[in-house]
Amino acid sequence: MFTLRSLVDNADLDLHLLVEGRPGALDEAVVWVHNTELPDPSPYLGERELVLTNGMWLEHAEAAEFVGNVVHAGAAGIVFGLRRQMPRTPRAMIDACAAAALPLVEIGAGVPFTAVTRAAAGHYAAMRQSSLLGMVRRGDALATALSQGAGASGVLEVLRRDYDVPLAVVDRAGRSVASAGADLTAEQRAAVAERLGDHPPPLEIDLGDEEVASVFLVGAIGDLDAALLCLRRLRDLGDGERAALEQAARFLSLETAKQQAVHAIELRFASELLDMILSGPQRSGEVPGRLRAFGVDPSGSLAVVALAFTGAGAPTLPGLTEAVMEFFLAENSPAAVAGGTGDVVAVVPWRRPDTDLHDLATRLAGAVGTRFPGRAAVVGIGGSAENAAGLKQPLVRSREACHVLRRRGGPPVATFAELGTHRLLLGLHDADTLRNFADVVLGPLREHDAQRGSELVRTIRTFLEHGGHWTATAEAMFVHVNTLRNRLVKITELTGRDVARTEDRVDLYLALEAAEFYG
Incomplete structure (x- = not known):
């Protein structure tokens, strides 16, 4: 740092300290030097600049006035240059600087102001060089730290x-x-x-x-x-x-x-594992190797859980997958964790009874809930498989259980079997089969709704949700019972399924659930 003290200590400049100024003033930074003979240099003087003057202004202003203007500009101090006509610094100048607590330095007549300017420039050049060298050295150290x-x-x-x-x-x-x-x-x-x-x-x-x-x-x-x-x-x-x-x-x-690039690769790696499991025999041979990459033994018993936040269609949040990973790290358990748009799935080694999965899932939901205040986490338990070859069913079950918990609320943890036998049956079928079934049953109703602006799909859903009660359904839809009757007749006509028959109601209900299950 360039200071007045560093100038005074430079023997080549023949400087003499006349007024030290306020405590610490000599050791404060000096921005630059400013040569002036104006009685009032304040409009052109920068803060913390050092004033160099021969006192030519004394013919037009008093020393106290000049010093006051310098102080007003926030200058670092004054270097008064002696000359043949003024062999010593005027007493008025010394007294004014002392009264203002402004440092005053005297420079001999044989030393030009350019010597002070060169000294300042040299000091700043050395500082700049030192700063650049420090930055280069620090940059090398930072690069080394990251590379290691x-x-x-x-x-x-x-x-x-x-x-x-x-x-x-x-x-x-x-x-x-x-x-x-x-x-x-x-x-x-x-x-x-x-x-x-x-x-x-x-x-x-x-x-x-x-x-x-x-x-x-x-x-x-x-x-x-x-x-x-x-x-x-x-x-x-x-x-x-x-x-x-x-x-x-x-x-x-x-x-x-x-780290983001590595993490993106890891997430894609994990997501591909889920695709491999769901693909069945076509890619089942790749699953063991992918599990080993996550430290999970594919030959031992494995369990699957799926986590999400409550609320229909609630997306996963940034950091949720990492939170699940950190939970299993804290549990000292290897895990293959993959995040999707609606849930996060974990495949973990499991050599204990399936009933103990409830405790694990409860701790997982609590840990994630702590990380995301204001959010309620739910965990669907898919059960376990003897080895990697049997992971498809637990995976489907865990995600479906999570899906139901997310929509319905209630307890934060549940197994697939606890959520209703019809959903268990849906989970045992592949997505294409269920989509085709829903399209066959509901397709005519959707087409009629699109062409006529009717609400046949909503009507049958509301009718089934109200247990087939005509009055309750009509009130829920704000329509007359006769209007409801006409709509149900049209539904029977289009689908070939009579809502008065139990087996036909089951078909309609499963079609609605399958459509929601697999979109």
Whole structure:
């Protein structure tokens, strides 16, 4: 840092300190030097600049007036240059600087102001070179840390070698990615995650208890993914510290992009496993190898569970798959976890009774619910299979059980068999068969509704939901009973199924359920 003291200590400049100014003034940063002979240089003088003057203005202004103008501009101090006509600094100048607590330095008549300017330029050049060398050295260290797999923790460790500041990395889901000298509470991390959703993102975040963190954004592939936090206010950080933190944030962005790419590959890898299981014999030979890649023994007993949030059509949230993965890591259990648009499926080794799956599923729902406050998680249990060859049925059952729980609410955990025998039968058939069955039965009603603007599909669904009671159905649909009777006659005419016959009602009900089951 270029300071007045560094100038005074330079023996080649023949400088003499006349007034020290306020405490610490000699050690504060000087931005640049400014040569002037104007009585009032304040309009042209920058803050923290050092004034160089020969006192030519003394013919037009008093020393106190000149010094007052310099102080008003926020200058760092004055260097008064002696000359043949003025062999010593005027006493009025010394007294004015002392009264204003402004540093005053005297320079000999044989030393030109250009020598001071060259000294300042040389000092700034050395500082700039040192800063660049430090940035290059730090960049090499950061690159080495990432290439060796140290991740975000390695980046913070490199920073802490140069700057003793508390640091943390928090992602947009409020999770702690890494920390060094900072221990954020769950509430503080949640506050960070919420503020990262602001547009534009904040420069500082209030963490409560009079603690404020400076924010350096971490992004990948055009998105904001996390924040590097320094538990210091921006105004309390030096230029070097800011530059280092910004540099570290860029390296963290590279690490985030790499992790996202790896994670995307893992998710696709896991999703392909589900496709292999559902494909049946065509790809069953690939399933064991894929399970081994996740550390799951395909030759042993395996269980399947599916998790989602309540609410019809509720999508999965960013971070849900990771939350399920972290649960099984905490359980010290290998698992193949795959996320879809509506649920997350986990295939895990299971050598205990199926009844114990309830306890596992309950803990899983609780752990995920804690990670996503305000959301209710449900887990469908598909049961177990002797080995990888028998995974199709547990997989279908777990997803269907999860689907029903998500729509109906009620208990957060259930097995497929607990949710109704007709859904058990539906789950035993492949999707194409069920779609074809629904199309055959409901197709004529859908076509009539599309052409005439009628509500035959809604009518039969409401009729069956109300147990075949005419009055209750008519009231639910806000129509007259005669209107309902005419609609049911048309349904019988189009489908060939009489709603008064139990077996025909079953066909219509299963067609509606199959249509909803497989879309």
